[in-house]
Amino acid sequence: NMKEIKKAVIPVAGFGTRLLPATKAQPKEMLPIVDKPAVQYVVEEAVNSGIEELLLVTGRNKRAIEDYFDYAIELERELEEKGKTDLLNVVRNVSEMVSIYYVRQKVANGLGDAIYHAKGFVSDEPFAVLLADDIIDSSKPCLKQMINVYKSYPGIILAVMKVPIKDTNLYGIVKGKKIDDRLYEVEDLIEKPNPMEAPSNIAIVGRYILMPSIFESLKDTKPGKNGEVQITDAIRNLLIKEKIYAYEFEGARFDVGEKLGYLKANVSFALKNKEFGKEFKKYLKDIVEEA
Ligand code: UTP
DSSP: OOOOOOEEEEEOOOOOGGGTTTTSSSOGGGSEETTEEHHHHHHHHHHTTTOOEEEEEEOTTOHHHHHHTSOOHHHHHHHHHTTOHHHHHHHHHHHHSSEEEEEEOSSOOOHHHHHHTTHHHHTTSOEEEEOTTEEEEOSSOHHHHHHHHHHHSOSEEEEEEEOOGGGGGGSEEEEEEEEETTEEEEEEEEESOOTTTOSOSEEEEEEEEEOTHHHHHHHTOOOOGGGSOOHHHHHHTTTTTSOEEEEEOSSEEEETTSHHHHHHHHHHHHHTOTTTHHHHHHHHHHHHHHO
16 A cells, blocks of 8 residues: 655755855746746646645745745736736636645755755655756656656655766765666765766756655754755665665756756747747857857
């Protein structure tokens, strides 16, 4: 009687220093990728993967996110009166996608600490974590792919992708044994090793399926790299207790938490836009030739 994954946690309490000054007075998760805030892509991925309840771990200066998923009474009335039904539906759908809970992380003590704030929400069920920094463009939502893996391999599942060896110091890196198509059994994991020490180039990206056992482990996890409680360390402590798998998802991942990745995501999604994708492509071709 395996429990299904119906709950997900999206931590959004980080400072977003890599995107300064844009993030000085607004959450990075609210920066648009073409016409939707980054966080909405991730919420949609969760909903399209069968998640029914979401917890956002927020912090100071993040209130715009809560307002975004709430009703916008005055705006909706205005659109209704003007007969702008299409826009009204777009705006209203955002607030009716899924039930969202909020908890505040008062001090940004790291991703692991942010996830620890989900203890009460999660209770005794397996759950998913999605980072809004990682936007994954795929025909089947990344989390849905992972939930499918979980059905055959119940355990902790980490989304991974191969990265250039020189970039291992930017990621949690997995040492694993290949056991199935796109699937590794994890033997060890290391947070941000330099290329000389990295056991592989298999890097963890911002999608996890975790067990409630993570909370016990987090409680015992000391601050690691950057003085922050690292989720990688807490997962590592579970190696003796839980099966841990790394799944190489299908899709293109954008790190929208840094400037170049943010730009790439915008260009890539703009090219796919039904309304102006063709025209945008032509524009890009023209300016690239001129440059
Ligand atoms: P990052 O490592 O990207 O940190 O966090 P950050 O503060 O958001 O951004 P930079 O590095 O300063 O540019 C990864 C994820 O963990 C969340 C962030 O919101 C992001 O989704 N996080 C991080 C928290 O919720 N709380 C924290 O204390 C740290």
